Amino acid sequence: MRLSQLVKSVAVLDMVGDVDPDITGLFYDSRKVQPGGLFFALKGVASDGYAFIEVAVKAGAVAVVIEDDRTPADIAWVRVADGRLAMSLMAAAFYANPAAGLPVVGITGTNGKTTTTFLLESIFEKGGLPAAVLGTVNYRFGDLSIPAPNTTPESVDLQQTLRKLVDAGAKGIVMEVSSHALQQRRIDGCSFNVGVFTNLTRDHLDYHLDMESYLQSKTRLFSELLVPDEKKPERHAVINTDDEYGRRIAQAAACPVVTYGIEKSADINAENVEFSVSGISCTLATPKGRIELRSMLVGRFNLYNIMAAAGAGVALGLPLESIKEGLEHHGQVPGRLERVENALGVTVLVDYAHTGDALENVLLTMTELKKGRIITLFGCGGDRDKGKRPIMGEIAGRYSDLSIITSDNPRTENPAEIMAQVREGIVRLGICEYSSYEAAIFQEKGFVSIEQRQDAIRLAVKAARPGDIVLLAGKGHEDYQIIGKEKFHFDDREVAAQACREKAGQNQ
Numbered sequence: 283m284r285l286s287q288l289v290k291s292v293a294v295l296d297m298v299g300d301v302d303p304d305i306t307g308l309f310y311d312s313r314k315v316q317p318g319g320l321f322f323a324l325k326g327v328a329s330d331g332y333a334f335i336e337v338a339v340k341a342g343a344v345a346v347v348i349e350d351d352r353t354p355a356d357i358a359w360v361r362v363a364d365g366r367l368a369m370s371l372m373a374a375a376f377y378a379n380p381a382a383g384l385p386v387v388g389i390t391g392t393n394g395k396t397t398t399t400f401l402l403e404s405i406f407e408k409g410g411l412p413a414a415v416l417g418t419v420n421y422r423f424g425d426l427s428i429p430a431p432n433t434t435p436e437s438v439d440l441q442q443t444l445r446k447l448v449d450a451g452a453k454g455i456v457m458e459v460s461s462h463a464l465q466q467r468r469i470d471g472c473s474f475n476v477g478v479f480t481n482l483t484r485d486h487l488d489y490h491l492d493m494e495s496y497l498q499s500k501t502r503l504f505s506e507l508l509v510p511d512e513k514k515p516e517r518h519a520v521i522n523t524d525d526e527y528g529r530r531i532a533q534a535a536a537c538p539v540v541t542y543g544i545e546k547s548a549d550i551n552a553e554n555v556e557f558s559v560s561g562i563s564c565t566l567a568t569p570k571g572r573i574e575l576r577s578m579l580v581g582r583f584n585l586y587n588i589m590a591a592a593g594a595g596v597a598l599g600l601p602l603e604s605i606k607e608g609l610e611h612h613g614q615v616p617g618r619l620e621r622v623e624n625a626l627g628v629t630v631l632v633d634y635a636h637t638g639d640a641l642e643n644v645l646l647t648m649t650e651l652k653k654g655r656i657i658t659l660f661g662c663g664g665d666r667d668k669g670k671r672p673i674m675g676e677i678a679g680r681y682s683d684l685s686i687i688t689s690d691n692p693r694t695e696n697p698a699e700i701m702a703q704v705r706e707g708i709v710r711l712g713i714c715e716y717s718s719y720e721a722a723i724f725q726e727k728g729f730v731s732i733e734q735r736q737d738a739i740r741l742a743v744k745a746a747r748p749g750d751i752v753l754l755a756g757k758g759h760e761d762y763q764i765i766g767k768e769k770f771h772f773d774d775r776e777v778a779a780q781a782c783r784e785k786a787g788q789n790q
């Protein structure tokens with residue numbers, strides 16, 4: 283595609299170059315530029331992309347997009363006010379707007395996005411619209427599964443992936459929209475039909491700095507990206523109005539809002555709710571009618587996810603029967619309260635709770651359902667929000683009989699320091715600290731710190747008695763551990779299964 287054609291999709295401030303090069307690819311990282319590429323020189327947190335123009339040109343870039351007053355020599359360039367926005371719009375144009383003609387649902391919020399995408403994928407399927415799904419676990423459609431380095435990919439990768447999945451036959455798109463993606467305009471080239479808000483609680487304050495800024499980035503989806511237009515005149519916001527931030531977002535929405543909630547009266551409410559170890563049964567009252575539902579998902583927080591998915595289905599005008607079937611017959615959401623089968627009589631669950639709110643919700647559910655004791659193992663990721671560490675420590679300590687602090691993905695931080703910050707939260711409860719030997723035979727409420735996650739999981743299994751719940755939190759579906767800048771294979775489910783087999787073998 284010619285550069286002049288590509289720039290039609292953006293507001294150009296200035297443009298220089300005697301030729302109109304044919305652009306064969308879009309790149310935002312000089313290290314990945316291919317000959318014929320258009321390079322976007324973006325100002326980032328860690329570096330300024332302008333500094334890499336020379337490298338990009340050497341690698342074959344034929345034009346650059348810049349967002350400041352400097353002017354590169356000997357290369358065609360385009361100046362725009364916001365490079366990331368321009369990149370999103372150009373990427374959509376370059377890949378022939380894969381999302382334009384399809385129903386597209388974007389889900390945002392601190393917790394519950396991945397779970398809700400799985401429910402919606404199932405609803406779309408039952409409604410005869412097999413959907414492409416992009417989120418934390420992977421980017422997928424049918425047999426195609428692409429690894430997901432980020433929950434929401436950078437705009438160029440997003441549009442390229444959507445093109446691939448739509449060409450493979452996807453009839454709808456369901457995607458998680460992270461606050462980073464909203465802030466960085468990764469999704470501005472996508473035309474959404476429905477936006478879903480799940481909830482907002484503390485996370486990512488390393489990046490957003492405070493809750494107001496975090497809220498503002500989430501709000502963009504509803505106030506700026508769901509404005510009805512001639513291409514998509516029917517757009518809807520589906521919002522959890524039990525959440526105080528949800529109520530504020532509903533007021534800022536640029537399109538009709540479908541509200542849902544358990545506590546407050548909303549367009550979608552749940553009646554006759556029964557929670558048990560085997561799932562949730564309830565009647566969903568929706569503007570289109572009632573749905574009698576039996577879900578295999580466990581816990582009150584999952585009822586919110588069910589209502590979010592039902593709300594999106596209703597907003598899209600899908601038949602109630604498809605919504606019911608989709609919600610009742612979906613696969614296991616990987617690493618979300620995923621059971622590790624064992625012969626010990628212990629309920630071993632792997633879960634992705636990596637925020638205080640998620641951990642509290644899961645532990646409240648466990649507290650309601652428990653027959654024995656609760657053993658919780660978790661850590662906190664490095665190079666991420668430090669403030670949530672003691673909060674998570676305190677929550678684990680409050681609800682668990684034994685808390686095991688361990689390493690998550692330490693990244694470039696020292697795991698022992700991260701664990702010490704988690705420990706501060708538990709210590710303030712005055713709970714007894716055990717050695718690993720004492721923890722294995724614990725009688726009283728206590729906690730222990732074990733840095734190697736594998737050893738920590740073995741200890742959790744060793745300490746468990748029949749009837750106990752072992753919750754392995756924070757890494758969910760992840761099959762790796764990031765230490766320094768390297769990724770090593772690590773899967774809580776595999777390690778726990780092995781530990782259970784070993785213990786069962788010793789018991790015989």
Ligand SMILES: CC(=O)N[C@H]1[C@@H](OP(=O)(O)OP(=O)(O)OC[C@H]2O[C@@H](n3ccc(=O)[nH]c3=O)[C@H](O)[C@@H]2O)O[C@H](CO)[C@@H](O)[C@@H]1O[C@H](C)C(=O)N[C@@H](C)C(=O)N[C@H](CCC(=O)O)C(=O)O
Nearest residue numbers: 310311312324326327328329331334432433434436460462
């Ligand atoms: C904090 C954050 O979101 N950072 C993203 C951001 O980086 P940045 O703007 O700071 O980039 P930078 O490193 O300063 O570099 C500036 C520019 O120079 C370029 N560059 C850099 C070096 C070089 O040699 N050549 C070159 O061209 C970079 O590619 C970039 O375009 O833009 C980069 C390019 O798109 C992203 O790769 C990067 O994501 C990093 C890897 C990341 O870890 N992001 C996480 C926090 C994230 O996005 N998470 C969310 C939420 C997860 C959830 O809770 O579900 C997600 O959607 O996954």
Ligand SMILES: Nc1ncnc2c1ncn2[C@@H]1O[C@H](COP(=O)(O)OP(=O)(O)OP(=O)(O)O)[C@@H](O)[C@H]1O
Nearest residue numbers: 392393394395396397418583586633634635640643
């Ligand atoms: N609606 C909810 N409210 C609070 N906690 C939830 C909710 N749904 C799930 N959780 C908890 O949060 C964890 C993460 O859930 P899920 O992966 O669905 O969220 P997410 O928003 O996709 O997270 P991420 O930001 O990491 O992508 C779950 O493992 C569970 O512990």
Ligand SMILES: N[C@H](CCC[C@H](N)C(=O)O)C(=O)O
Nearest residue numbers: 636662663666690691756757
């Ligand atoms: N998408 C989340 C995942 C956190 C998972 C946890 N295991 C960690 O590495 O911190 C994030 O980037 O904050």
Ligand SMILES: [Mg+2]
Nearest residue numbers: 395396418458
């Ligand atoms: Mg997710």
